[in-house]
Amino acid sequence: MKTILLVLNGPNMANTIAFGCYLSGITRARLVGVFLCDKISETTTALKEMYGNSYVESILAEDLPERTNERMEQHIGLFKETCRKKGINATMYSNQRVTLKEVLAESRFVDLIVTDSIFSSDKSREGLPDNMLKILLAGAECPVLITPFKPTPIEEIVFCYDGSEEAFFAMKQLVYLLPELDEVKATVLEVNSGQIIEENEQLQVSDWLSRHYSYTEFVIVNGKPEVELFSYLAPKKNTLVVMGAYGRSILSRFFQESKADKLIKQLAFPLFITHH
Structure with missing residues (x-):
């Protein structure tokens, strides 16, 4: 960069x-x-x-x-x-x-x-x-x-992943722009709302990410994306959150929910957003 x-x-x-x-x-x-x-x-x-x-x-x-x-x-x-x-x-x-x-x-x-x-x-x-x-x-x-309300050093990156091209493009953008963060923990977060990503794809994503970060994890939570994203991310600290496809898909609905107001206005972590 x-x-x-x-x-x-x-x-x-x-x-x-x-x-x-x-x-x-x-x-x-x-x-x-x-x-x-x-x-x-x-x-x-x-x-x-x-x-x-x-x-x-x-x-x-x-x-x-x-x-x-x-x-x-x-x-x-x-x-x-x-x-x-x-x-x-x-x-x-x-x-x-x-x-x-x-x-x-x-x-x-x-x-x-x-x-x-x-x-x-x-x-x-x-x-x-x-x-x-x-x-x-x-x-x-x-x-x-x-930026968050009170910035802190980044110790973990959470990649919000729904299996879309936009979500993986956002992952690539962050990895290529900030390769200096290769020592932090990298977590792929999938919210399962009824159609789970195939195991083979999970392995491919994890394998690709492991080439760029020392420690990676694939986390799956069940429920509505707009609700579960907030529940999972709200308590996070020293974390950078990555999202793709603004204006569409999860993020589009995310900004329409009242919980998004609280998350954005009282942001406790930096939020990296890009679209394909």
Whole structure:
């Protein structure tokens, strides 16, 4: 991996920067910081061009240039100082905030996007998982890694596997982007909702994974994927979770469930998401 795009804006910015530095440190990848527009008017402008929606732009006191510039300088200072202290090779994408549309365009030319689970500190937008995050996950042309509320070193990787091409593609993406994690435990998690993956395929997946990790395990749990995924993952710590096929299959339903709100908003582990 050569370039990580660190998309910043939410209230957990300091921890997100710290986790971006952690990944950059273990991979030696260049870390590029970008600050996202968080106002609904700015966000809707990007969505308007994508979906044809109309919008009404409003100007708030905190949107005035002097307030915006002051906050931006503080955020840039935090990013640069954190990277300097940790000895990370980091640059700024821009000295100004950018739209979601610009981030999606840039995703084609980077290896990984790292971002927070909450894009805005605006309390009036609390509730469902951040719509901007959903759009980023669906539209990004590279994998996206959602940082936890309190980042910790990775000691286990859980690959959520349903037998689909998308799920195995996500496994490959993680393995090839982060080969430095080869010493951690690798767990393949299958949720059996009535159609279990054949034993031969389980062996093939385990064999392939064992070539990349020192210790692997194939775990099968029974029940509904949306329920059992949360039950299995919720207590995990020091764990990186890998999922594929965003917008389809398990993950699509997963984000529609109320439990997903809790999992995303109180994320206790990094979540790696990509689509085929």
